[in-house]
Amino acid sequence: MATIDSIQGATGSGTNAIPHLDVDPFALEFFDDPFPTHARLRDAAPVVYLDKWNVFGVARYAEVHAVLHDPATFCSSRGVGLSDFAKETPWRPPSLILEADPPAHTRTRAVLSRVLSPAVMKQIRDHFAANAEAKIDELLERRSFDAISDLAESYPLSVFPDAMGLKKEGREHLLPYAGLVFNAFGPPNALRQEAIERSAPHQAYVQEQCQRDNLAPGGFGACIHAQVDTGAITAPEAPLLVRSLLSAGIDTTVNGIGAAIYCLARFPDQLARLRQDPALARNAFEEAVRFESPVQTFFRTTTRDVEIGGSRIGEGEKVLMFLASANRDPRRWDNPDQYDITRRTSGHVGFGSGIHMCVGQLVARLEGEVLLTALARKVGGIEITGPVKRRYNNTLRGLESLPVTFTPA
Ligand code: OVV
Numbered sequence: 001m002a003t004i005d006s007i008q009g010a011t012g013s014g015t016n017a018i019p020h021l022d023v024d025p026f027a028l029e030f031f032d033d034p035f036p037t038h039a040r041l042r043d044a045a046p047v048v049y050l051d052k053w054n055v056f057g058v059a060r061y062a063e064v065h066a067v068l069h070d071p072a073t074f075c076s077s078r079g080v081g082l083s084d085f086a087k088e089t090p091w092r093p094p095s096l097i098l099e100a101d102p103p104a105h106t107r108t109r110a111v112l113s114r115v116l117s118p119a120v121m122k123q124i125r126d127h128f129a130a131n132a133e134a135k136i137d138e139l140l141e142r143r144s145f146d147a148i149s150d151l152a153e154s155y156p157l158s159v160f161p162d163a164m165g166l167k168k169e170g171r172e173h174l175l176p177y178a179g180l181v182f183n184a185f186g187p188p189n190a191l192r193q194e195a196i197e198r199s200a201p202h203q204a205y206v207q208e209q210c211q212r213d214n215l216a217p218g219g220f221g222a223c224i225h226a227q228v229d230t231g232a233i234t235a236p237e238a239p240l241l242v243r244s245l246l247s248a249g250i251d252t253t254v255n256g257i258g259a260a261i262y263c264l265a266r267f268p269d270q271l272a273r274l275r276q277d278p279a280l281a282r283n284a285f286e287e288a289v290r291f292e293s294p295v296q297t298f299f300r301t302t303t304r305d306v307e308i309g310g311s312r313i314g315e316g317e318k319v320l321m322f323l324a325s326a327n328r329d330p331r332r333w334d335n336p337d338q339y340d341i342t343r344r345t346s347g348h349v350g351f352g353s354g355i356h357m358c359v360g361q362l363v364a365r366l367e368g369e370v371l372l373t374a375l376a377r378k379v380g381g382i383e384i385t386g387p388v389k390r391r392y393n394n395t396l397r398g399l400e401s402l403p404v405t406f407t408p409a
Pocket of ligand 1: 095096097098099181243244245247248
């Protein structure tokens with residue numbers, strides 16, 4: 001329960017006491033059903049303190065948005081996980097984009113923005129759409145399958161590694177590597193420690209595939225390396241930027257697509273609405289990202305004493321942003337716990353917001369849109385036919401198994 005740390009003056013600036021909560025947002029019981037605890041965190045105060053990990057937390061939309069939009073005060077270069085890079089050695093060399101602040105971030109961000117631009121989406125769209133249709137056709141023939149392994153994983157793996165320009169061999173390392181990266185943002189619990197213990201072969205694979213010679217011409221990887229020739233980045237920076245796409249480009253869309261299928265399976269009226277109007281596919285995917293928030297949390301680190309939500313936080317403190325909670329804050333959203341594919345989703349923070357907002361969001365939305373478009377045209381019904389199993393990760397929310405039957409339209 002909330003306890004009051006110190007009663008300070010009720011007037012004046014930045015003096016509201018910050019409630020301490022005994023919530024562990026990286027515990028398996030929390031992952032099983034985070035929503036009631038999100039409400040508790042939001043209702044406790046604009047800023048809370050989590051004694052379990054000695055961090056501040058923001059769970060309301062307004063404060064999450066404020067932190068995301070003040071990168072000078074809430075920096076990323078000390079890591080966006082629990083570990084403070086000013087005090088601890090990172091488990092891998094820091095990302096040149098995720099774990100960077102302006103001005104360094106501005107240059108690397110521009111490079112990846114060009115590689116994943118609207119013009120590039122136009123070039124890959126037809127191929128991504130054809131693979132989505134083929135995947136839905138194949139699953140309609142099988143009728144019963146696992147919507148996680150056979151769809152949410154299988155579809156991104158059928159398009160993204162090829163779009164990167166990766167060789168065929170070794171791709172089985174991609175999801176374990178991403179799982180490791182997202183577990184590593186969390187505290188030193190069993191999820192993080194066991195992932196790091198098993199990480200060597202996955203890290204070796206990724207490091208090798210980031211090299212210029214291992215990336216096929218025309219792919220995202222080769223495009224990144226080509227930016228060395230224009231002087232935008234140095235040769236040693238290119239493999240690290242490829243690493244960012246291999247870290248963040250697959251497991252995120254796996255969990256985004258998994259969220260969308262799980263929503264449409266649980267809310268058949270929304271599937272019916274989507275079938276009536278397949279043009280809603282892109283927003284149905286976006287709403288699934290808001291509703292489930294595949295990326296649940298990120299940290300920032302304060303660069304100075306700062307006031308937020310009427311409370312003061314000192315310099316060098318970790319602040320945990322509950323993106324998933326912001327995405328269901330009733331202070332911001334009508335009926336936040338309803339999956340509504342016609343909702344005005346803009347402003348959700350499932351892709352973050354501000355200067356670090358997902359640089360791959362156009363690829364994610366492309367995958368989600370073309371897959372849900374094919375589903376809207378071809379699938380008449382989705383029935384959950386077996387036990388739904390959750391997959392546990394310190395940052396990613398999604399399922400291990402979702403047994404379903406598709407009936408044709
Ligand atoms: C957004 C994100 C997640 C994980 C890794 C990275 C980025 C990266 O840049 O490596």
